[in-house]
Each structure stands twice: as C-alpha cells, then as structure tokens.
Amino acid sequence: MTSFSVEAPAKINLTLHVVGKRDDGYHLLDSLVAFAGVGDTLDFAPADTLRLEVAGPTADQIPEGENIVIKAARLLAAAAGVDKGAAIRLTKRLPVAAGIGGGSADAAAALKGLMRLWNVSLAPEALTKVALSIGADVPVCLAGRPMRMMGVGEVLEPAPALPPAWLLLVNPMVPLHTPPVFKARTGPFSEADPLTAAPSDAQALAEALAVRRNDLTPPAILIEPVVGEVLAAIAATADCLLPRMSGSGATCFGLYAGEAQARAAAARVAAAHPAWWVAPAPLLGR
Incomplete structure (x- = not known):
C-alpha cells in the first residue's frame, strides 16, 4: 500500500x-459539536515498526511523554489483535490544550488511518470503547460531522445539518487544561437544550446558538482572563454574528456569514494581537 493522508479537523x-x-x-x-476546515494532518505509510514523526508550527507545544497518536495505535492494535508497524507523520497546526480537540482529532485520525493501513475493522461498540479510553472527545472526532454529544462524550446523536458559514478561531497561545475549568465551575446545572431543526442560514444558526451557551466560559475566564479579551476582540469585528468559547477554552470563535467577512475579521484580530493564533475556516456543516 502506498502512503496516504487523513485530516484531523478542529472540533468546535x-x-x-x-x-x-x-x-x-x-x-x-449536552453539546452541539461541529468541525472547522482547519486542523492537523496525519500521513501514513507501511513500516516494520511503529514510529511517529511530528512537525508543524505548533509541534513544540506537545508535552513530553507518549503522544496520543501512539497511544491510539497501541490500543487499536490490542483491540484488533494485530502486531503491525506504521510510519506516521503528524503535521501539527492546532494549538495544544486549546478547547478544539486537537489531540482528540489526531487520535481519531490515527484510528481511521491505521484501520485502513492495517486492513482491520472493529465493531462500532468496540471502536467507541477504544476511542473513549483515549479521551472523551475522541468518539465525536471519529464521527467527524455535526453531532449532539451527551454523557461524558460517549453518547452521540446526529445533529441537524448546519448551513454554510465561516468561523474565525482565535487562541491567545495560553494553554487551558480541562480539569481545572470544570473544577472552577459553580452554580446549578443547566437543562439540555439540543438543536432540533436545521437553521436556514448563518444568521438563523447564530440566533439558535445565542439562546444557548457554553457553561464553561465563566470559569475559563476566571482562570485565564485573557479568554474574555479574546471574546471581546472577536465581538468587535465587523459582521460577527456570534462570539463564543469552544470547549474548555482558551480558543474562541466568531461566526460569520461568509469567507470574506471571516478573513477580514482575521486580519483585524491578527494585526491587533500578533502573538495570538488566528485562523479563519469554513464551518463543516455536514
């Protein structure tokens, strides 16, 4: 088999x-999860042993220790009962500990790529078990399309189709780990409020999202006040339909009707905050 690539898009x-x-x-x-047209890339090729090369603009942010891609490979091999190698190259573009599932997306792409490379398959339940053992966001990243995510991440339902729209992703290059954000959360729990109908356009999507929220935003800002600055910077851009934090932060996104508006907003934010990670990208609605 020749080499091939699998994309690992940012989870939003x-x-x-x-x-x-x-x-x-x-x-x-209870979360509405979608994906953006920006992310990491994994390249796969046959090899006698399992090895990983990491490159890319955010490769130096990956913490020391076993990479999540290797963890996914070893768990898949054990579950499938195979003993095979692979040469994997991870091109890392997404910031780490950023609330957009970079590591989870990489793990999901590793599972997809290695099942193809090794010519193995797992029953859906077994694959979900492997994915969840890697991380709570890995099952939804395996799905790779808009989903309603429930439980701790293991309960998934297809979400309504999302309309054409663009996103501006902004991260202040400050890692924000998930456990402290959940620990800092206070107050009563929220009611589930799933999206039940497909919005007709980006404005309708923004209106539907505006009556819902991200409950982790206040504790994230409490831990890293710069998250509030990122939200304010996005909200101040022309044509922003909605600013919001993704996951447990620190990445925030703005929702825009089209590419031109998102790219103009990206230019404004990048000029004002050159140290921040700024990425306009289409919303992958299906």
Whole structure:
C-alpha cells in the first residue's frame, strides 16, 4: 500500500451545557459539536515498526511523554489483535490544550488511518470503547460531522445539518487544561437544550446558538482572563454574528456569514494581537 493522508479537523463546541455530574466526578454534557476546515494532518505509510514523526508550527507545544497518536495505535492494535508497524507523520497546526480537540482529532485520525493501513475493522461498540479510553472527545472526532454529544462524550446523536458559514478561531497561545475549568465551575446545572431543526442560514444558526451557551466560559475566564479579551476582540469585528468559547477554552470563535467577512475579521484580530493564533475556516456543516 502506498502512503496516504487523513485530516484531523478542529472540533468546535457550538454549545456546551453542563447538565449533571456522575458519582465518579465526571461531568455530564449536552453539546452541539461541529468541525472547522482547519486542523492537523496525519500521513501514513507501511513500516516494520511503529514510529511517529511530528512537525508543524505548533509541534513544540506537545508535552513530553507518549503522544496520543501512539497511544491510539497501541490500543487499536490490542483491540484488533494485530502486531503491525506504521510510519506516521503528524503535521501539527492546532494549538495544544486549546478547547478544539486537537489531540482528540489526531487520535481519531490515527484510528481511521491505521484501520485502513492495517486492513482491520472493529465493531462500532468496540471502536467507541477504544476511542473513549483515549479521551472523551475522541468518539465525536471519529464521527467527524455535526453531532449532539451527551454523557461524558460517549453518547452521540446526529445533529441537524448546519448551513454554510465561516468561523474565525482565535487562541491567545495560553494553554487551558480541562480539569481545572470544570473544577472552577459553580452554580446549578443547566437543562439540555439540543438543536432540533436545521437553521436556514448563518444568521438563523447564530440566533439558535445565542439562546444557548457554553457553561464553561465563566470559569475559563476566571482562570485565564485573557479568554474574555479574546471574546471581546472577536465581538468587535465587523459582521460577527456570534462570539463564543469552544470547549474548555482558551480558543474562541466568531461566526460569520461568509469567507470574506471571516478573513477580514482575521486580519483585524491578527494585526491587533500578533502573538495570538488566528485562523479563519469554513464551518463543516455536514
């Protein structure tokens, strides 16, 4: 088999309601998850041993230790009962610990690519079990399309189709790890409020999202006040239909009707904050 590539797009929590907490301390979510047309890339080629090369503009942000791609490979091999190698190259473009599922997207892409390279398959339940053992966002990243994500990430339902729209993703290059954000959250739990109808256009999507929220925004700002600055910078751009934080932060996004508006907003934010990571991208609505 010749080499091939698998994309690992950024995961975007368009909404995120914290609806409860399990006895083991894990929080229960109800989240509308979509993906953006920007992300990492994994290249696969046959090899006698399992090896990983990491490159790209944010490669130096990856913490020391076993990479999540290698973890995914070892868990897949064990679940499938195979002992095969692979040469994997990860081109890292997304910031790390950023609320857009960069590591989870890489792991999901690794599972997809290695099942193809090794010519193996797992039953859906078994694959979900492997994905969830890697991370809570890996199952939804495996789905790779708009989904309603519930539980701790293991319960997925297809979401209504999303309309054509563009996003501006902005990260202040400050890592924000998930556990402290959940720990800092206070107040009552939210009610589930899933999107039940397909919005007709970007404006209708913005209106639907505006009556919902990301419950992790206040604790994220409490831990890293710069998140509030990012939201304000996005909100101040022309034609922004909605600013919001994704996941547990620190990446925030603006929603725009089209590419021109998103790129103009990106230019404005990048000029004002040259140290921030700024990426306009289409919303992948199907």
